[in-house]
Amino acid sequence: MSSPYVSGLFALGIGLGLSGAGHAEVVKPVGKDGHVLNLDFETGDLRDWKTEGDAFEGQPLRGDVVVTRRADMKSAHQGQHWIGGFEKHGDGRQGVLTSETFKVSQPWASFRVAGGRWPTTRVELIDVGTQKPLFQVSGDESETLRPVVVDLTQHAGKDVFLRVVDQQVGHWGHINFDEFVFHTAKPKLEGAVALADIQKNAPPPADDVPFAGLTAAEAAEKATLPPGFRMHAFAAEPDVQQPIAFCDDDRGRLWVAEGYCYPRRREEGQGIDRIVVLEDTDGDHRFDKRTVFMEKLNLVSGIEVGFGGVWIGAAPHLMFVPVSDWDNPKPAGEPKVLLDGWDFAADTHETLNTFNWGPDGWLYGCHGVFCPSHVGKPGASSEERQWVDCAAWRYHPVRHTFEVFSEGGSNPWGIDFDEHGQLWAEMCVIPHLWHLVQGGRYERQGGEHYAVGSEEVRRNARHVQKFGARTKTLFPYFYEDIKMSGDHLHYAGNKGPHAGNGRSDQAGGGHAHAGMMVYLGTSWPERYRGNLFMGNIHGQRINMDVPEFRGSGYVGHHGPDFLNFNDRWSQVLNFRYDPDGSVYLIDWYDKNQCHHNNMDGHDRSNGRVYKVVYNGQKKTQVDLAKRSTTELMGLVGSKNEWMSRHARRLLQERGLDEGQRATLSAQVMNASDTPARLRALWAMHLSQPLTMRDAQPFLGHPDAWVRAWALQLLGELIPAMPAERWETEGAAGALSGLAGIAREDSSPVVRRFVASLIQRVPAKKRHEVLTALLGHAEDASDHQLPLLYWYATEGTIVEDPDSAVDLLKACRIPKVREFIARRLAALTVASK
């Protein structure tokens, strides 16, 4: 064996003879001429080392000079002499010690290190061949040297040299070092740490953010954007302050809610929040007309425009304010409270937020985990209300019904819909990226899952938790919730989300997000279309994740960050793209990045609206509300989602006749791509819910997304069905038809929609459809299908225990089989 360890083996042989198996002998590195190198400084000088800079003047030290200076630490050096970077000249100097070259002659090494934690205060072993470090180790903000043990088995025979680096001034800007030696085997040194453990547990380096407290104009210049993009300061303090939420209207004007009351609702009548309308009439990407629409609002956190007025979230209320004179908008009357019971007291920053019109014509919004809300129409009894803590919810602007769309999460503050009408949300603390599915139950930051819908509430009436006067009906039988849609996190390190604050530059900036935009404008390059944009609070940037179809849903990959403000104070809360495909974003802008209870803890004087434009895209003036219905019909299929989305909402307001619906129906059948088909389908449904006759051709469409969406739209009114209708032959026939789809459809996407739909059918009536779904063994490994199937199955077991055994026998998905047995066992205990 021509191993470079020959001398080591020899030493090991002696070691075996003297002190038993496994004992590691110390071998001192030798220089090219064979002399033992002064890597422990016991010569009392720096021979065998080359110095640069002045940090190491007067080194090495002799004896423990630390303990005399501070009682809580000691030098813990070896022998007499050592290097202590602070002791002679403090933290102000810089320099590097470079040793002579030597050969890696043994499989293990150790040395002692202390001092600053910075990447710029470190010890490193450089490979002469590559001139790259084999390892780098910093101190741990202590003067006490600790032994580090290094495995060099992969580097046998290499020529190497040591560098002791101090390129840092200020706080712990120094490095301490002593005694580098080899070992013939893995040594056992008191208090030693393994290099591998240091590297595994090392906090990521602190972020270096060059700016803080810039003006809006400076900030627009200092931000880093991809080539071809430019950011304009559309509006800033004092014209806009505390922008907590915003939306755009049919003319592309911005409606910005200014949240001065945040974080606490004020006494009744003492509100100081405002809504301002900002308009750019001359197309220079800056607002030039500002209308104060409304003042004296209290704790505003959500806003959307449509149906002749403004929809405002201001806990405890969801309100509607009609608008008069759209040229110079003002309220046409008092706010009408549509829903109340939204909590604002238990926590400060989790109230109803980020409103957005869904493809199905509902107003969608988010809500956070630590605000216990019991939501209903004013005057509704406790039984008539729906519990909401973390959720995506929806409210129908015409039928005035309210639903929890999906349950679980942390504090979502941003939702948008992709071209397939799929809802994307971001979250904080828990992983950030979520494709939320109707009827889904998602990982919660805390607290227990709750019952959704009157039937589930009734079944779980024994499982309640009191929040003051409010009663939360729990849903303990979820058994497992759906996890993140992303394949990555935006924070670094292995110590959890908060420990990554200020240290996550490499990973994406940090755990806290706000705002969500699925970019579906037309002026940015095609590579951005469909990507998911989120504001990253601690990372003062905009993240971009890239979705990819997988199974019945998606997986989200980490794309390059889109924009970095390079300014610590920047905090993007939400986005909207305009008719030209340019993107507006609101920036809360505050030195304080974290929520708290202190009323005076936020800078009230500032806030920004920026506009991100690609390739000099011009601003065009539009007013879709002035277009004829025929013109709007022509925009429904537009690839420019702003046009399509606003056109669809206007058509929803105006209503469609049979001829127009027939035109749209033909588009669903004949349009050349899925998004165009879906846009026509959604539009057709908006003014009048899709009927079975409408849907018949769609359910046989070759495009799975058309089949899937036809099902979701057909299911929309199911909760409103009178119970006796379910006993008719007609209903039985319809459920058999649905079971046929569940059994035969080859698309997991369609089966996902069936699973969401069947949750809306009374539990006693689900048996046939569930039997069909549970027979799909190929769904066992899908991200969400087994759990969606289970959420639908649970109620059926309770309502009809005998059927559980038949479902279990039909089930080819192990997880659901286990849950059926588990639920039945729990049921027998309840009956004990």
Add this chain to the structure above:
Amino acid sequence: MEEMQDTWSEWIGEGMSMKKLGGWICAAGLVLAGGGWMENATAAAPEAMARLVRVLAETDDAQVQLDVLRGLSAGYRGQQRLPMPAGWEQVESKLGGSANADVRSLVQTLSLTFGSQGALKALREIAADARADAGARQNALDSLMASKDPQLAGLLQKLVSDAAVRGTVIRLMAAFDDPATPGLILGEYSRLPAGEKRDALNTLASRVSYAKPLLTAVGAGKVARTDLTAELIRQLRNLKNADLEKQITEVWGVMKDTSPDMAKEIERYKALYWKGGSTPGDASRGRVVFNQVCAQCHHLFDFGGAVGPDITGANRGDIDYLLQNILFPNAVIPNEYRQSLVETKDGRLISGIVKGQEGGTLLIQTANEVVRVALADISSREQAENSMMPEGLISQLGEQPMRDLLYYLGRPGQVPLPK
């Protein structure tokens, strides 16, 4: 398709006006509010379970066996002495000898749940066997507890001085009201390592009849007064007993219930803190104080419990923030950290955060363990208005330890323990 079209259109209604739909919605709310269904469902459950057991006895598909057994095991977790479902004997004899170790083990555990005497006896023997592996003995004790073995209380008393299982034994003793228990535990107290002292104190604070001898022992100097932490005092006070209250005042002093002015109190502590000079504390000594006072519940840097939030990423550099949260833990507290008081029918009081339900049991995270209590054994459960974190945590510290702690809490990273 033709047939389907008619039926669905009957549901949804062609061209139905929005108004009429609104009417439906109201009607649906009324219809769905009917009652009486739960009784029907649970009455049918045992028969369904018998069918399921038959499926289990008949199938030779190992995956189905495992799925069903895992489901049953999870569904019955925390349950004790359940009636044996019809047909279980066949499952026990067929699958108890399965080649699959998981199947065998699940069948054995379930058999125990169903009161199989042979299984109980085997567990008692393992628990008492001083030569057996300590982990196996502790698991056996936990299993006996879970199956409410009537002989367990006596077994625990015999094992209280057995160092290998003593911690588990002392924790489990909290579940039984026995006049001999306090004397046995207090007799061992001086010999216990720190972790087991904490177990002992928690058990002794679990019910009034144990708490009185504990406080007497403190009064007599047999248990150090400083061993009574703020959260332990609060647990004792949660027992709401006038005699105990008197004893607490005697041995520990008065604990303020009324909140002093927050701003003034923070200023007072800040002044005390800065009296320590420009570097008011010593981080290494502070780490020791943290380990004594905070680490049981809070994780910082690389160490600590998970009862309360991880404070590594908190705004620790800000002394006002630190003091506000330490002095006034009830000022801003998410519901998730509110304390619940759960009392059992035999007089045990458990203070902690309710983590959820599993089977017929409630899981409660106390300051030192997760306690599982059958819902049927609970006599009352209330959510307190205060945080799990007690007030007065640092009022019992001396001035310098207080400074050391605050100084340590403000450090950007971990510091070494004092040598």
